[in-house]
Amino acid sequence: MWDRWKEKHPWMGRRKAISRAGLQHLAPAHPLSLPVANGPAKEPRATLDWSENAVNGEHLWLETNVSGDLCYLGEENCQVRFAKSALRRKCAVCKIVVHTACIEQLEKINFRCKPTFREGGSRSPRENFVRHHWVHRRRQEGKCKQCGKGFQQKFSFHSKEIVAISCSWCKQAFHNKVTCFMLHHIEEPCSLGAHAAVIVPPTWIIKVKKPQNSLKASNRKKKRTSFKRKASKRGMEQENKGRPFVIKPISSPLMKPLLVFVNPKSGGNQGTKVLQMFMWYLNPRQVFDLSQEGPKDALELYRKVPNLRILACGGDGTVGWILSILDELQLSPQPPVGVLPLGTGNDLARTLNWGGGYTDEPVSKILCQVEDGTIVQLDRWNLHVERNPDLPPEELEDGVCKLPLNVFNNYFSLGFDAHVTLEFHESREANPEKFNSRFRNKMFYAGAAFSDFLQRSSRDLSKHVKVVCDGTDLTPKIQELKFQCIVFLNIPRYCAGTMPWGNPGDHHDFEPQRHDDGYIEVIGFTMASLAALQVGGHGERLHQCREVMLLTYKSIPMQVDGEPCRLAPAMIRISLRNQANMVQKSKRRTSMPLLNDPQSVPDRLRIRVNKISLQDYEGFHYDKEKLREASISDWLRTIAGELVQSFGAIPLGILVVRGDCDLETCRMYIDRLQEDLQSVSSGSQRVHYQDHETSFPRALSAQRLSPRWCFLDATSADRFYRIDRSQEHLHFVMEISQDEIFILDPDMVVSQPAGTPPGMPDLVVEQASGSPVSSEDHAILQAVIAGDLMKLIESYKNGGSLLIQGPDHCSLLHYAAKTGNGEIVKYILDHGPSELLDMADSETGETALHKAACQRNRAVCQLLVDAGASLRKTDSKGKTPQERAQQAGDPDLAAYLESRQNYKVIGHEDLETAV
Numbered sequence: 001m002w003d004r005w006k007e008k009h010p011w012m013g014r015r016k017a018i019s020r021a022g023l024q025h026l027a028p029a030h031p032l033s034l035p036v037a038n039g040p041a042k043e044p045r046a047t048l049d050w051s052e053n054a055v056n057g058e059h060l061w062l063e064t065n066v067s068g069d070l071c072y073l074g075e076e077n078c079q080v081r082f083a084k085s086a087l088r089r090k091c092a093v094c095k096i097v098v099h100t101a102c103i104e105q106l107e108k109i110n111f112r113c114k115p116t117f118r119e120g121g122s123r124s125p126r127e128n129f130v131r132h133h134w135v136h137r138r139r140q141e142g143k144c145k146q147c148g149k150g151f152q153q154k155f156s157f158h159s160k161e162i163v164a165i166s167c168s169w170c171k172q173a174f175h176n177k178v179t180c181f182m183l184h185h186i187e188e189p190c191s192l193g194a195h196a197a198v199i200v201p202p203t204w205i206i207k208v209k210k211p212q213n214s215l216k217a218s219n220r221k222k223k224r225t226s227f228k229r230k231a232s233k234r235g236m237e238q239e240n241k242g243r244p245f246v247i248k249p250i251s252s253p254l255m256k257p258l259l260v261f262v263n264p265k266s267g268g269n270q271g272t273k274v275l276q277m278f279m280w281y282l283n284p285r286q287v288f289d290l291s292q293e294g295p296k297d298a299l300e301l302y303r304k305v306p307n308l309r310i311l312a313c314g315g316d317g318t319v320g321w322i323l324s325i326l327d328e329l330q331l332s333p334q335p336p337v338g339v340l341p342l343g344t345g346n347d348l349a350r351t352l353n354w355g356g357g358y359t360d361e362p363v364s365k366i367l368c369q370v371e372d373g374t375i376v377q378l379d380r381w382n383l384h385v386e387r388n389p390d391l392p393p394e395e396l397e398d399g400v401c402k403l404p405l406n407v408f409n410n411y412f413s414l415g416f417d418a419h420v421t422l423e424f425h426e427s428r429e430a431n432p433e434k435f436n437s438r439f440r441n442k443m444f445y446a447g448a449a450f451s452d453f454l455q456r457s458s459r460d461l462s463k464h465v466k467v468v469c470d471g472t473d474l475t476p477k478i479q480e481l482k483f484q485c486i487v488f489l490n491i492p493r494y495c496a497g498t499m500p501w502g503n504p505g506d507h508h509d510f511e512p513q514r515h516d517d518g519y520i521e522v523i524g525f526t527m528a529s530l531a532a533l534q535v536g537g538h539g540e541r542l543h544q545c546r547e548v549m550l551l552t553y554k555s556i557p558m559q560v561d562g563e564p565c566r567l568a569p570a571m572i573r574i575s576l577r578n579q580a581n582m583v584q585k586s587k588r589r590t591s592m593p594l595l596n597d598p599q600s601v602p603d604r605l606r607i608r609v610n611k612i613s614l615q616d617y618e619g620f621h622y623d624k625e626k627l628r629e630a631s632i633s634d635w636l637r638t639i640a641g642e643l644v645q646s647f648g649a650i651p652l653g654i655l656v657v658r659g660d661c662d663l664e665t666c667r668m669y670i671d672r673l674q675e676d677l678q679s680v681s682s683g684s685q686r687v688h689y690q691d692h693e694t695s696f697p698r699a700l701s702a703q704r705l706s707p708r709w710c711f712l713d714a715t716s717a718d719r720f721y722r723i724d725r726s727q728e729h730l731h732f733v734m735e736i737s738q739d740e741i742f743i744l745d746p747d748m749v750v751s752q753p754a755g756t757p758p759g760m761p762d763l764v765v766e767q768a769s770g771s772p773v774s775s776e777d778h779a780i781l782q783a784v785i786a787g788d789l790m791k792l793i794e795s796y797k798n799g800g801s802l803l804i805q806g807p808d809h810c811s812l813l814h815y816a817a818k819t820g821n822g823e824i825v826k827y828i829l830d831h832g833p834s835e836l837l838d839m840a841d842s843e844t845g846e847t848a849l850h851k852a853a854c855q856r857n858r859a860v861c862q863l864l865v866d867a868g869a870s871l872r873k874t875d876s877k878g879k880t881p882q883e884r885a886q887q888a889g890d891p892d893l894a895a896y897l898e899s900r901q902n903y904k905v906i907g908h909e910d911l912e913t914a915v
Helices: 002-008 012-020 100-108 183-187 217-225 227-240 271-281 296-301 316-329 346-349 363-372 416-430 438-455 476-480 527-535 614-620 626-636 644-649 663-679 699-700 725-730 775-786 788-798 812-819 822-831 847-856 856-865 881-887 891-910
Strands: 061-063 088-091 097-099 134-137 165-168 172-174 205-207 245-247 258-262 287-289 309-314 337-341 374-387 411-415 465-469 485-489 520-525 542-547 547-551 554-561 563-567 571-586 604-613 651-658 685-688 693-696 708-715 742-746
Touching: 097 100, 100 217, 100 881, 183 775, 245 296, 258 271, 258 296, 258 363, 258 644, 271 287, 271 309, 271 363, 309 316, 309 363, 316 337, 316 346, 316 571, 337 346, 337 363, 363 520, 411 416, 416 485, 416 527, 416 554, 416 563, 465 476, 465 542, 476 520, 476 542, 547 651, 604 614, 604 626, 614 742, 651 663, 663 708, 775 788, 775 812, 788 822, 812 822, 812 856, 822 856, 847 856, 847 881
Parallel strands: 258 287, 258 309, 309 337, 337 571, 604 742
Antiparallel strands: 061 088, 088 097, 134 165, 165 172, 205 245, 374 571, 411 485, 411 554, 465 547, 485 520, 520 542, 547 571, 554 563, 604 651, 651 693, 685 693, 708 742
């Protein structure tokens, strides 16, 4: 076979073709004996070169782990011998790994990275296609493009065998065999892969040839070229404005070229990793690091590219920075901007459906979402600041004379929240190394807010401001309600995802809030309403207007889209500036195939639901097969061996849902499945609903999920990815799996091991302390639910615990209060620990007093109040027990709880000693 192939393809011709493609190592390797260049070693380049000295195909080297892959040169050409700890570098663009000492040798054999531009001085006609950039791989995911078989995965990272040849542009991969990787693959044009629509081809980016200065050369050029060609040359250089690169796009309605701006300083340290991932998928010359230079030069360079889109990877401040540059450049039409949230608050990203923070979603999916996103409008508002004309110059206090920004996209606020942000900003400027984590930043915000609350620094805000909206003076109402914070809000989200204007149905005399209606919302906050924001509350709605005039009479902390300052007494005018084009994440991704056929959406899907623990996810999320095995083994540990043969690997059950079912709806079905599991008494069970059906065995009732479970995306070739719960409505079931769903349960507890006696009740209980659950604990829970006081006493005396929790994480006191059994409540209060009294349900945040008030159990409420239950504690919706009783339709009980609440407040104040 090999002889016949050699007759058809002479070896020398194949070797030359391989050399042109950059794969010299496909031919038999020979030791190189090239002389070593004199002089100091060249420093490996880590950033793109945009100067006139830029070299096409230059690698971008990043430091990588010592235990990484073998040197790309192989044993025969590698310059490092017997040095396992030698430093290695990895190219961010083509993903090869070499020793630092071998980089020069790599240049000598002329193995270059994929080209990112083309030379403008070439006389050859312009090529409108891109060639493949073939690279050897010792490890490769996916399947061979030619034969369809998977690649042999080596267990060792130091595998010496080259298993695949892949293209750095289109990501196509072939087995390293003559039968798979054939000669025509080397010379054929590259399609640029699944993201060709957003990739800027290197044929568009032209490096302008340096003009010749000599008179002879100039005269010769005049004779050779026409006036039209010279005018085109001058126009190219004038358009370039000093940078030796120009963009000459080929217009196509199918193309949506993307510019990516990454701010590594936003949020934690995710920016560097994101930057590298985008360089791998795109042309590196369309990805820009904002810590190196601002976005202005890049936007000027790409200003004439049609259908251009922008992805801002950072916080809301990064988005505002880019929008301001777009205003300055006055691009027409203005390219729409999408957001990959890397910051702390990310309220604009939440508004546009991009979520509250980037976790580990594949970059490939993000590119599809930007390509398929809907273009929407975003109002932008001017802030014009002048000195307060009502105050003489000598009465002006200390403070800055202008705001950090004169335009805002999200909000402008003054008072308590701005003071907290100012403290955070000053602390981060003083010690930037302490603020490299999004979680740590949020914790500092919480601490600063509590400290400012104790100091009450903004308590007199209402006395020093005047607010006039569209001619209506709001000052009397502000002074009456004594607001400590005033927010002028443009988007529905604020303060890391809260909704200060309230839900759409709660507006009453106001219109629902929109980010494109030309109106701004004015909201006032007291300390109580600010605290209630985090549990679903909202502020006092004051006005919806087109213009605001604000007067301040003392130095007041203010913030503009998160940028704080302390502004001296001033007069501020707020007016509509313009509307920016933004990319809103769409619900369905049309560019990603669904079940390998974009046109086919089945009416019904039969899907298995598998659960994975957090421990298994963290250990095996890069190994999909092991994760599947882990989901099966977790199930096997909880049921009898006889059921294995009957039901196979079905940890939770089977759902039959519509083909266009989104994950938010699927979550509701899975939660309903959990409720059905608790009610199954024997055998396998199938439940039919109007829109779906479920089936499960009896033993699977032990697989109760915790409230914090989330979906996993299993469609990626390399690993599983978590899906943010706030974005479940944007994903369809078919997008994350075809025949099975994997869900991650971070609180997974295996509470009923194999070998459990047949008579054990089908209840999942756990102790608050996390200790193992005994049979007496099961008996106690059953006794409380059934209202059997004698059985409760007997089980408690036999060693049962009163701290156990039921399947919905409710305590025994919760169950007793809900059923209204006063004797059991009194027994638990007398014999149980005091922490049970105000223990909150993890799902709803309700205490036992909340449960009793909802059920209008007056006797139980009196027992709990007399025992010292908190009357001011709120549930997850911000409701006190008194408000719960009012909602339940028992005004007498609500009045009793309110009177007891006032009595406790008066008693507490009487105990204080005057100083």
